[in-house]
Amino acid sequence: MKLTRDKLSALLGFKGQNKSIGSEKKPIHASETPVDLIEKEKTDSPPQPADAKQANEQADITDSTQLVSEIESASDETEVETQEPSMEYEDLIVVNYTKEQLAQSEAKLAEFMSACIGAYGALISTVDGHEVAYSLKRDLPTHKISTMNSSLLALGESIAKESLQQLCQFVILENSDGRVVSLRINDILMLTCISSKSTNLGMLLSAGRNTADSLAKILR
């Protein structure tokens, strides 16, 4: 073993604590306040709707299709000034698409949204949780959704493997008033479709699949 001296000196610093495997131990949560070194926490511009009902009422108020890369390039200047000295791997997004590719993708997302009446969100993101483009009919925390669904898809794929099943085609969240469906576009991109129940599951899955296939051709 290496650096034994270091290890021993550190060992001398052991604290003698009386700790037991408390079966009564309460669940412990990571600290509330994030400390921001690794990556700037993105504050999602629209706050997450606290109340689903309220969100329902707000449906169809906002219909925006956004290209994340454009928004981010617009705010580049201010960001650079506040950056820590390149601590964050995220500073450098290596997956770059042309404006044309992104415009075509945007059109596909809009097509999906109009094909599924119930759909109120469609997001393209990288499988490691970065936003690429999205189309929304309601305010949604797109950064958060992109990141969380990348975890979910990876877990789904991992569970499929552990269950001795092949390709994970969709991860489906069935909720009382809607569905969230995630699927791969290719090795590095994924699509998340968010819909109320006014579009049925079959329709949502097939429109989602078709959209992902078209996007795979556009975003090569």
Next chain:
Amino acid sequence: MKQIKFIFTGPPGAGKTTAIATISEFPPVSTDVFSTDGLAKVKEKTTVAMDFGQITLDNGQKIGLYGTPGQQRFKFMWEILVQGGLGLIVLVDNRRPEPLKDLEAYLDNFADFIDETDAVIGVTCSDIKDTPSIDDYQELLQKRGQVFPTFAIDARNKDDVLFLLNALLTCLELS
């Protein structure tokens, strides 16, 4: 016997997934996908949900080994993964520009968990960059009023990772 749960955390590329794979008695469950940001220059894949492995001690005690994603954007996974955990292993990548700041960031983010449990620190990749030294880490901890065993380890080396695990078990008086 109840399974003990230990959590590995630390910056992307520090070796959490590697360390768990190095000592797990079964091929660990992994959720690594292609990196699409600057991390891709360091390594091809990154953990986006969790790693899960297991090791059984001589006394039959099973330890579940859970690895977190490194990036702050996956903080929601950190909060899920620490639940029911009994100890934290912070791995710090000495190659990164400011490893001491990295360490502070994880100690702060996991402060509540560490308060309830305990932590050990493994500094990886000191074969590539040998500063800061272990003394520098100890000094930082002292300034923060914290005492955690801190070692230079190679996450690819089974003895090194087991040593770290033993240190944590000793701290928790579980060994």
